[in-house]
Amino acid sequence: MILRSGRWRCGWSTDFRDISCQAARSSVRMFSVLKERVGEILLPGDEFCCGPQDTLPLTDSGKSERLVAGPGLRRSGDRLLVSRSGVLRHKEPNKFWIESQQRRYVPAKGETVIGVVTAKSGDVFKVDVGGSEAASLSYLAFEGATKRNRPNVQVGDLLLAQLVVANKDMEPELVCIDGSGRANGMGVFGTGGLLIKVSLGLVRRLLAPRSDLRADLEQLFPCELAVGMNGRVWVRAGTVQQTLVVANLLQSCDAMTAPQRQQLFRRLQQGAF
Amino acid sequence: MTSFSCDKHRLHREGGMMEVSPSSTVSLREFGCEQTLLSRPDGSASFVQGDTSVMAGVYGPAEVKISKEIYDRATLEVLVHPKVGLPGVRERSQEQCVRETCEASLLLSLHPRSSLTLILQVLHDDGALLSCCLNAACMALMDAGLSMSCLFCGVTCAISADGEIITDPTAAQEKESRALMSFAIDGKERRVMMSSTKGSFSVHELQQCVAVSQKASEKIFQFYRDSVRRRYSKNL
Numbered sequence: 001m002i003l004r005s006g007r008w009r010c011g012w013s014t015d016f017r018d019i020s021c022q023a024a025r026s027s028v029r030m031f032s033v034l035k036e037r038v039g040e041i042l043l044p045g046d047e048f049c050c051g052p053q054d055t056l057p058l059t060d061s062g063k064s065e066r067l068v069a070g071p072g073l074r075r076s077g078d079r080l081l082v083s084r085s086g087v088l089r090h091k092e093p094n095k096f097w098i099e100s101q102q103r104r105y106v107p108a109k110g111e112t113v114i115g116v117v118t119a120k121s122g123d124v125f126k127v128d129v130g131g132s133e134a135a136s137l138s139y140l141a142f143e144g145a146t147k148r149n150r151p152n153v154q155v156g157d158l159l160l161a162q163l164v165v166a167n168k169d170m171e172p173e174l175v176c177i178d179g180s181g182r183a184n185g186m187g188v189f190g191t192g193g194l195l196i197k198v199s200l201g202l203v204r205r206l207l208a209p210r211s212d213l214r215a216d217l218e219q220l221f222p223c224e225l226a227v228g229m230n231g232r233v234w235v236r237a238g239t240v241q242q243t244l245v246v247a248n249l250l251q252s253c254d255a256m257t258a259p260q261r262q263q264l265f266r267r268l269q270q271g272a273f
Numbered sequence: 274m275t276s277f278s279c280d281k282h283r284l285h286r287e288g289g290m291m292e293v294s295p296s297s298t299v300s301l302r303e304f305g306c307e308q309t310l311l312s313r314p315d316g317s318a319s320f321v322q323g324d325t326s327v328m329a330g331v332y333g334p335a336e337v338k339i340s341k342e343i344y345d346r347a348t349l350e351v352l353v354h355p356k357v358g359l360p361g362v363r364e365r366s367q368e369q370c371v372r373e374t375c376e377a378s379l380l381l382s383l384h385p386r387s388s389l390t391l392i393l394q395v396l397h398d399d400g401a402l403l404s405c406c407l408n409a410a411c412m413a414l415m416d417a418g419l420s421m422s423c424l425f426c427g428v429t430c431a432i433s434a435d436g437e438i439i440t441d442p443t444a445a446q447e448k449e450s451r452a453l454m455s456f457a458i459d460g461k462e463r464r465v466m467m468s469s470t471k472g473s474f475s476v477h478e479l480q481q482c483v484a485v486s487q488k489a490s491e492k493i494f495q496f497y498r499d500s501v502r503r504r505y506s507k508n509l
Contacts, residue, residue: 041502044421045460074380074420083380083420085501101505102418104315106334106384132334132387168385257507 030080031067031094038090042098046082072098103199105130105230107166112186114195114228115174117157125153127161127174130197130230135172137161142176143183151188158189158234160226189226193236196247200231202254213253216265217246299489301441306408306500308416314392316417320409322441324399327406329413333389341388346381353393353406366469367403371410374457374467378411380420389419400443401429403455403469408493415501424460426493428486429453432474438482440489454482458490 033048069075072084073096086100105113107129115127118134125137137159142151153159161174176186205213206227217223223237223246233250237243249268253261302323311317314330334347341348351372353364375391391413393406404427411425431442431450439446447453452472459466465483474482 041498041505043424043460043498043501044415045423047461072420081422083422084418085415086418087505100418101309102315104333104335104417132336132384168383 034067034080034088034096035090038088038096040088041086042082042088043085044083047079049079066094068095070095070097072100101199101201103231105200107131107135107163107172107230109163109166111166111229112160112162113174113230114158114160114226114232114234115230116195117153117155117159120153120155127159129163129172129174129228130232131172133171135163135174137174137176141174142187143181153188158195160186160189160228162186189234190236192243193224193234194243194247195232195234196251198231198233198250199254200229202250203227203229203231203233206233212258213261216262217249220246220249220265220269299440299485301489301492302443304408304493304496306412306496308412308500308504314413314417316413316415316419318409318412318416319396320405320412322401322405322408323443324397325401325405326396327402327409328394328396329406329409330392330394331389331413331417331419332392333417333419334384334387335390337386337388342386345385347379347384347387347389349376349379349381349389349391351375351391351393351410354395356395356398367406370403370455370457370467370469371406374407374425375410375414377466378421378423378425378459379414380422383420398444400445400447401427401441401455403427404429404441404457407457412497412500415497424494424497425457425466426460426490426497427455427457428489428493429455430482430486432472432478432482436478438478438485440485452478454479454486456483456486458487460494463487463490 030048067080069080072082072086074081074083082098084098084100086098088096089099090096107113113129115129115135115137117125118128119126123139125139126134127137129135139145139150139153140147145151159176161176162178163172164175165171165173176183178184178186202213205211206225217225221237221242223235223242226234228234235243235246235250237246245268249264252264256264304323305321307319309317310319310328311330314332316331317329319326319328337348349372351368352360353367353371354360355364371391371393379389381389391410393409395402395406407425407427414421415424429441431439431447431454432452433439433446433450439450442450442453450472452470452474454468454470454474456465457467458464465486470479
């Protein structure tokens with residue numbers, strides 16, 4: 001199975017840096033309170049506070065811990081507030097975030113997404129990435145593109161691109177090259193294949209380093225998958241029927257637990273082939 | 274391809290009965306909710322209180338018309354569809370109440386120049402409709418993953434002709450009451466975020482109703498927590 005996508009590290013690729021990264025100097029106590037509650041389900045309005053009665057033990061070096069609050073956690077004064085419902089997760093050494101199930105994509109810098117070209121205006125393409133605004137893609141942001149050698153992109157094409165500007169105040173901007181000027185798998189897709197919309201959680205599960213879902217899919221039949229962090233997946237297999245099978249599988253796996261999914265895959269392997 | 278029926282509906286039911294003072298009983302009808310029951314909206318929920326049932330769907334943050342965009346925060350639109358007929362003036366006033374409550378609890382400044390649309394469909398009205406709409410709206414907003422500063426819930430109180438306070442009245446009880454009050458209570462400090470009243474009552478009665486609603490809201494918030502726990506425990 002060929003898998004095309006951007007890099008995806010830890011739980012959330014870049015939301016830590018851009019959207020809600022607020023490093024909070026906290027006492028050792030708040031850190032340990034948070035750590036105790038990792039894995040618990042929290043609701044908006046829950047808070048973690050660093051009370052005035054916190055005392056550091058005499059044996060401590062006196063340095064406070066730096067805490068990185070990811071998506072779902074907001075800092076307000078000396079308190080940490082939960083703003084989404086979900087499970088509290090932790091990654092060493094000091095990153096905490098709330099993992100929630102969502103369908104709507106909010107653009108974040110550095111993520112690789114699948115977009116659909118909706119308009120060509122002057123020197124930029126307008127690309128729909130599923131957010132609240134269409135993103136812009138300059139025609140020079142392709143490998144080997146110059147003012148004379150324009151890329152062959154038409155309205156309605158699918159492409160894999162990376163977000164370089166994505167914050168709440170500005171229009172998102174995409175590029176199809178990486179830092180050194182190479183395409184690295186990004187750009188316009190070929191013909192054929194099917195584009196489906198799935199939830200953001202499923203996309204993260206597909207891109208996780210040791211993913212059961214990907215392992216199960218690999219055993220079915222050879223196919224090509226491009227995964228965008230905006231909840232879009234492009235599938236192409238040998239025949240049209242196989243493509244449809246993989247597309248339906250991915251959409252139904254969204255709402256299933258692991259045992260149910262494995263049962264489905266087993267039935268498919270026995271029944272269809 | 275064989276189809277697999279996946280359990281998307283997480284149904285949760287509960288009822289509550291509490292004593293506040295000898296003169297008034299705080300009893301809520303059996304309530305239940307389902308989350309993620311619709312596939313097209315970004316978040317959806319349905320809330321049932323006794324026989325009153327409301328379904329809510331949330332879309333957003335999505336594109337907004339230039340004429341409606343606000344430069345520093347999201348534009349929230351609430352639409353209430355009655356069971357029969359077209360939305361009228363009564364629905365407009367309900368929309369305003371729900372919109373004010375949601376705007377106070379959502380973090381709208383995280384999505385400037387975007388639109389959030391909340392659609393409430395009344396499936397059956399047997400009293401306490403506004404509070405059922407508020408509860409369904411809160412669960413749908415949580416389901417969509419929108420950032421909120423606090424949760425909210427709706428409680429309705431009716432004062433009967435002989436001065437008795439009834440919480441969560443049925444349509445028949447509402448008709449015979451002297452006054453009807455709906456409050457939106459916030460989840461952190463149990464304060465009143467929105468109130469909508471009809472009829473005549475004294476200041477003392479108003480304060481009693483607020484106290485009774487605050488007590489009743491604890492049960493509803495605990496129910497929210499249990500529902501969300503059940504929903505996430507399935508995927509853990």
